[in-house]
Amino acid sequence: MGRRPPITNRVKDMRDAHGGITQAELGLAVGVTRHTIIAIEQGHYSPSLETAFRIARHFGVGLEDVFGWEG
Numbered sequence: 001m002g003r004r005p006p007i008t009n010r011v012k013d014m015r016d017a018h019g020g021i022t023q024a025e026l027g028l029a030v031g032v033t034r035h036t037i038i039a040i041e042q043g044h045y046s047p048s049l050e051t052a053f054r055i056a057r058h059f060g061v062g063l064e065d066v067f068g069w070e071g
Helices: 011-017 023-030 034-041 049-059
Strands: 007-009 067-069
Touching: 011 023, 011 034, 011 049, 023 034, 023 049
Parallel strands: none
Antiparallel strands: 007 067
């Protein structure tokens, strides 16, 4: 199995904190599939910069409130 990307995230925490929106609802809101949100949350996929900004903006927070770097 491949090494996980050094990007960390709090996407699931943010979904829970904002009314428990589903992965599908978040995906629809930011223009990606539910499967992409799952992969991001599990650390198997690092989102594009545009998608990362869209996710942070959806929650009304800064990028670093959702994503971090373990490099």
